[in-house]
Amino acid sequence: MSALLPTREVEKPWGKDVLPAPFSAPEGRRIGEIWFEPPEQVSELLVKYIFTSEALSVQVHPSDAQTMAKGLGRQGKEECWLILDAQPGAKLGMGFREHVSPETMRAAALDGSIEQMLHWHDVAPGDFFYIPANTVHAIGAGISLIEVQQNSDITYRLYDYGRPRELHLDEGVAVSKGEPYPVERYHAHVPARGSMTLADGPLFLLDQVAGAPSGDVASRYAGPLLVIPREGEVRIAGEAIAPGNCGLAARLSDVDFADNIACLLARACAVPE
Numbered sequence: 001m002s003a004l005l006p007t008r009e010v011e012k013p014w015g016k017d018v019l020p021a022p023f024s025a026p027e028g029r030r031i032g033e034i035w036f037e038p039p040e041q042v043s044e045l046l047v048k049y050i051f052t053s054e055a056l057s058v059q060v061h062p063s064d065a066q067t068m069a070k071g072l073g074r075q076g077k078e079e080c081w082l083i084l085d086a087q088p089g090a091k092l093g094m095g096f097r098e099h100v101s102p103e104t105m106r107a108a109a110l111d112g113s114i115e116q117m118l119h120w121h122d123v124a125p126g127d128f129f130y131i132p133a134n135t136v137h138a139i140g141a142g143i144s145l146i147e148v149q150q151n152s153d154i155t156y157r158l159y160d161y162g163r164p165r166e167l168h169l170d171e172g173v174a175v176s177k178g179e180p181y182p183v184e185r186y187h188a189h190v191p192a193r194g195s196m197t198l199a200d201g202p203l204f205l206l207d208q209v210a211g212a213p214s215g216d217v218a219s220r221y222a223g224p225l226l227v228i229p230r231e232g233e234v235r236i237a238g239e240a241i242a243p244g245n246c247g248l249a250a251r252l253s254d255v256d257f258a259d260n261i262a263c264l265l266a267r268a269c270a271v272p273e
């Protein structure tokens with residue numbers, strides 16, 4: 001079986017007609033996301049590339065506990081973003097500048113002023129942010145990023161810049177934290193080549209490695225893992241996986257890390273039943 005995960009191109013109103021190499025958008029289609037279909041062995045994680053020409057909705061995702069309480073099963077969505085490219089002035093909105101009540105949040109979502117109430121951060125390639133469930137957020141225009149997230153498609157849209165898509169105000173306000181996002185806790189700068197732990201549980205692990213992983217990193221990656229090459233081809237059980245793809249390895253020892261490669265490694269953590 002091939003290590004290469006199948007991809008899915010997702011059209012979005014905020015996507016791009018022309019994608020950066022090695023990707024390409026089919027003629028006349030505005031692609032916002034490239035998904036790598038989660039394999040059975042790492043079914044808890046979804047990896048995406050996201051490309052924006054306009055801002056995404058102002059949105060929020062629920063936690064596992066919240067979706068389980070609603071009888072939806074484990075459908076929480078925490079996510080994290082590694083910025084690959086950002087036009088000058090490109091921004092991410094994360095959390096609020098000041099505390100807001102649910103009533104104020106709802107009214108601001110309805111009249112659009114919620115956009116200005118968010119705390120917007122300028123971003124550049126190498127910026128990394130972890131977004132816990134319940135954080136109100138929005139990805140701005142002019143950004144390419146890699147997203148690693150829990151494998152859930154529950155997004156509650158609070159505001160969509162007047163685009164004719166459904167909003168989810170009741171569900172969204174109910175799970176939103178009306179507070180600032182602790183950016184110093186959840187932000188890191190990731191050098192293009194270099195090894196660094198980006199997410200260390202409790203839901204998933206994410207590491208960047210340049211060349212072979214250290215013994216410490218290797219010891220944390222027992223079992224199946226996802227490999228996302230950033231620079232150079234990575235071989236999984238002899239099969240070359242190039243940047244722009246995502247591969248599944250049954251075990252770390254199946255991955256051949258040449259000295260000149262940089263890639264992301266991801267695996268899900270065991271969660272209590």
Ligand SMILES: O=P(O)(O)OC[C@H]1O[C@](O)(CO)[C@@H](O)[C@@H]1O
Pocket residue numbers: 012033056057058059079137139147149155157
């Ligand atoms: O509802 P929108 O604006 O299309 O945004 C949904 C997208 O936003 C994200 O949650 C990123 O914030 C993606 O995982 C998701 O596909």
